[in-house]
Amino acid sequence: MNEKLTTAAAHIQKVKPCNPKVGIVLGSGLGDFVNQIENKTIISYDDIPNFHKTTVEGHAGQLILGNVGETEVVILQGRFHSYEGLPMDDVVFPTRLLSTLGVETLILTNAAGGINTNYSAGDLVIIEDHINMTGKNPLIGPNNDEMGPRFPDMSKAYDPELRELVQSSAKDLGYQMQTGVYAGVLGPTYETPAEVRMLRIIGADVVGMSTVPECIAANHIGMKVCGISCVTNMASGIENVELKHEDIKDEALRVMEKFTNILKETVKRIGA
Ligand code: HPA
Secondary structure: OHHHHHHHHHHHHHHOOOOOOEEEEEOOOOHHHHHHOEEEEEEEHHHOOOOOOOOOOOOOOEEEEEEEOOEEEEEEEOOOOHHHOOOHHHHOHHHHHHHHOOOOEEEEEEEEEEOOOOOOOOOEEEEEEEEEOOOOOOOOOOOOOOOOOOOOOOOOOOOHHHHHHHHHHHHHOOOOOEEEEEEEOOOOOOOOHHHHHHHHHOOOOEEEOOOHHHHHHHHHHOOEEEEEEEEEEEOEOOEOOOOOHHHHHHHHHHOHHHHHHHHHHHHHHHHO
């Protein structure tokens, strides 16, 4: 695995020598954030050695190097999901690659269903913790000791200082954000209403099909993680509507301005 990562990182350094300390993963429908990046270098996932190709609609599949203000960033526009049938090693390869490139702070963003009935579509949620409901874990198998410990601590999986930084960035821009627990499920089906009721009882505020594997791999390898969910819909059974991927992407687009402003401000403050 380390050799695969080194090869992939070497390719990126050859295309554009870089030293990003901040990495951002853009979720479904949130890819437009790349328009905010200055001095962009775009590298297609297809050209990165050992990378898988993205398949899901709304996920472009490119790595972008550039700047947000003074801060050098690397962005993953499009991610891999376990439900695509990929081994977990492939799902978290991009996360680990960001660490190989020097990233110390990882911002994970996603589209999610709102479970907490105080939420509504269009809300942005700072992830304070997660519940792994996938039945999988990217660290299963022999531990890579060079990467991190066999039994990583997950008591601050989403860094409290980063959570505070996102909250204060949003507040200073005049935006309200929610704070909540993300339940990570395998998908690709949306949940049943009974599953949503169960997730609420066990303490989840939002539900989605990504982020958890990346957060685990990032904590293992020693990156600080920050998570932001865009509530694109209320989860199954809360409102009497059918859930459609198209509508979910459209809702993410509607939140784009708020999402972009908060993310930009946060990245600037991380770099400062
Ligand atoms: N459930 C799971 N994943 C999601 C949802 C949802 O309701 N909305 C966006 N991603």
